[in-house]
Amino acid sequence: MSSSTPLARLQLRGITKRYPGCVANDQIDLNIQAGEIHALLGENGAGKSTLMKIIYGVTQPDEGEIRWHGETLKMRDPSMARTLGIGMVFQHFSLFETLTVAENIALAMGRQAGTAQQLEPKIREVSKRYGMPLEPERLVHSLSIGERQRVEIVRCLMQDIKLLILDEPTSVLTPQEADELFTTLRRLASEGCSILFISHKLGEVRALCQSATVLRGGKVSGHCIPADCTDLELARLMVGDAQGLETRHAKVSGANLFLQVDQLSWYNPDPFGTSLKDIQLNVRSGEIVGIAGVAGNGQDEILALLSGEQPLPKREALRISFAGQPVAHLKPDARRQLGLAFVPAERLGHGAVPDMSLSDNALLTAFQQGLVSKGLVKRSKVVAFAEEIIRRFAVKTPNAETAAQSLSGGNLQKFILGREIMQNPKLLIAAHPTWGVDVGAATAIHRALIALRDAGAAILVISEDLDELFQICDRIGALSSGKLSTLANTLETNPVEVGRWMAGQFNTDAVLS
Structure with a gap:
């Protein structure tokens, strides 16, 4: 190696991992320099998660070697990785739901970091500084998905890390929160921290990452400088065939009213939950209505009330109706018999x-x-x-x-x-339908939703991805502190205005139907 060539902080050479029926990683080479923000791109199933687990010591490779600052080593387990200064935020959370935020972070950091109580002030300070405020004493099971993601990110940021691995870290952040996170990541990189960034949001990759390695079918299919590529060029590297990735879906007006929510208020007894206030919502057959919002503003509550997981007393049955039939008091199976299908926010x-x-x-x-x-x-x-x-x-x-x-x-x-x-539903309610999925899978999911809409179904999509909502929805609104904004035709508004609604700057006096 030339004396002018900087020594890579992390080097992977010939990493191979086999599972029954497939080769997840096939002779993977990867270099990450100190202070570099490096993207790892690929379709779901391309081998990214397996490779990350190998770096972090969760999984052992069948072949190949890992070099850390030029020294070959065997990453025995995550504890060893953390000792070396490697932190990882998994796409699927690794939190104990019956413990508090502080207790989860204390467990990850080890005894030397102090007790959960001792860590609470630092958790408040770090989470606030990075624009992801947390209440350390809250039990994890009471947190929304977005808030749990914050715990994972803050848990890593509190450690003295040299390599930070982020798997879809912005999937539950607003554009503003993502920008704040990127500011933090750039500052960390300027201080010498290496960052391995996995995201299916190609615009983020282009804006943030200095280099990228692309996986396809478990193999390295290419390297690139994201800033020099268009989204479509990056997509082609990931999926090979980019046909249909730039589809623009026509906007339509719905037909008959199917889902009607009338002045729905609900008090959440959970002190950390969100109560709903006078929700007014209509979804017609043959249209897609989108609801945006920062995690923790009432999404979980409205999903529970609409799906039947949280039924209302029979005297309030009229608060939610399917095709004019009151259903607010019915349980999920009864609502399914009337045509409801439901895709929850949490897959597993x-x-x-x-x-x-x-x-x-x-x-x-x-x-x-x-x-x-x-x-x-x-x-x-x-x-x-x-x-x-x-x-x-x-x-x-x-x-x-x-x-x-x-x-x-x-x-x-x-x-x-x-x-x-x-199941040919009359009403489909989908929460975060493309959270953490690659561009090819997202395109397939969007096509399926549009086809279902065109077949006459009423569709309600709750998502924090404004790009997605503007791409597929015919009408759009936003939740903030348990209140729902006016619904507007997607073609008659823009992300900046919806972003203001997400921050609570809206008037609910009139609702477009």
């Missing part, structure tokens, strides 16, 4: 049971589709239904008996969405 644990097979997960919500007769499961029909989901929605999996937790995030999301769409 809520949308799917992690250790159950895909076929069993298909049965969980689709049992009314002729899959059960006289209390007996028709196993062959269940498997056939799951296989049809896999085929129609291009889910990458060995077969229908594969455990849900073994799928990549994007493929599991396609399976859950496909399971709901194939």
